[in-house]
Amino acid sequence: MKKVLVTGGCGFIGSNFVRHTLQYHSDDRIINLDKLTYAGNPANLKDIEKNPRYRFVKGDICDAALVRRIFAEEQIDTVVHFAAESHVDRSITGPADFVQTNIMGTFNLLEAAREAWLKDGALHQDCRFLHVSTDEVYGSLGETGAFQETTPYDPRSPYSASKASSDHLVSAYFHTYGLPTLITNCSNNYGSYQFPEKLIPLIINNALQGKVLPVYGDGKNVRDWLYVIDHCEAILTVLERGKIGETYNVGGNSEKQNIEVVHTICDILDEKVGWMPDGKSRRSLITYVKDRAGHDRRYAIDATKIRTELGWSPKVTFDEGMKKTVSWYLENKPWIASVTDGSYREYYEKMYGKR
Ligand code: NAD
Ligand code: TYD
DSSP: OOEEEEESTTSHHHHHHHHHIIIIIOSOEEEEEEOOOTTOOGGGGGGGTTOTTEEEEEOOTTOHHHHHHHHHHHTOOEEEEOOSOOOHHHHHHOOHHHIIIIIIIHHHHHHHHHHHTEETTEEOTTOEEEEEEEGGGGOOOOSSOOBOTTSOOOOOSHHHHHHHHHHHHHHHHHHHHOOOEEEEEEOEEESTTOOTTSHHHHHHHHHHTTOOEEEETTSOOEEEEEEHHHHHHHHHHHHHHOOTTOEEEEOOSOEEEHHHHHHHHHHHHHHHHOSOTTSOOGGGGEEEEOOOTTOOOBOOBOOHHHHHHHOOOOOSOHHHHHHHHHHHHHHTHHHHHHHHHSTHHHHHHHHHOOO
8 A cells, every 4th residue: 555645636636636546546545735725625625535545734845844744654655746836827927936836845845755765775766756747848839849758948937947947856856866756747737626717717617607718819829638537547657657767748639729729618618508698609708818928839748658658648538528627617616616706715714724
């Protein structure tokens, strides 16, 4: 049985990972350390919070004493590190939190692992430190090509620069100290429990309320879309079979222009709930707005390495994944309301005390 420290397990990908792993994959024990920022919502894991193999700890990955205590108390042998400030737009208006959590927080976790996994003068090689990162560290592509693991780093936003920095620290701990690390760099995730500030849930939420659908610039920026459960499976695969010290790119085989994504959401909603009260399609809500500063034009992933070396490839197509995702948001309107109006705070303050 592994004793897994998941950081940021109350966020979008982390909560999907915790649920998926407990449900399908193992008898592992999971300790979820999450600070509960605006993006972290304990209600995301309400259905599993009483599972005896699960423990939630509210706290900051930058708190060295707390992290050290968790490693000791729980005899942690595996880390899956999701916790981060993750929204590019927020990193443009307030980069300090990104430097603190994404760089200093990762450093702090690496130090705790290095200390805890030292046995007889050498680091225990059966342990694993898996760092979840992003394709954005590689910069922006032109119309052709795709990011490979060997593509030079060229981050352009405070968010991607902070993630690049954390990747370098993880890599340095492997080369310098022999810490058994793994890094995954994935493309844009989508699915259930994503906070409605990112493109897909924001568009679904606004379209349901008849609000403007803001499309940055000309709407032709391209992202590769990865269904979150496919991503969780990729992480589990890398944990089980990945080679220590290596990086694996994870992609969804679904490159789309932003405007195509927005059209898809409008069309699915029109079909599922009918046209708007004014008799118009939700496409009529689309509004082109001022572009994001330094907006990366295109991301694309070459996932040959994880496919050929570890046997993972995405199972869910974009069309299938988008239908599932829109259905989830339709069936979970109270969840959207609770994370956007702040009432979920009452829930967690009752459960876990005030921050
Ligand atoms: P998210 O913003 O939904 O969740 C982040 C979680 O981390 C939240 O629960 C938050 O409370 C927690 N957190 C933030 N600061 C913390 C701190 N100092 N201490 C403890 N917990 C803290 O993020 P996400 O979309 O689930 O992304 C998870 C990871 O995957 C991030 O590292 C992100 O960089 C990476 N990633 C995400 C995407 C994507 O499309 N969402 C794509 C590539 C990589
Ligand atoms: P986002 O979901 O913020 O992810 P990232 O910036 O990490 O790729 O944005 C995805 C794309 O959608 C990106 O090109 C910016 C664009 N976008 C919009 O056009 N409108 C929006 O309201 C948002 C949030 C994003």
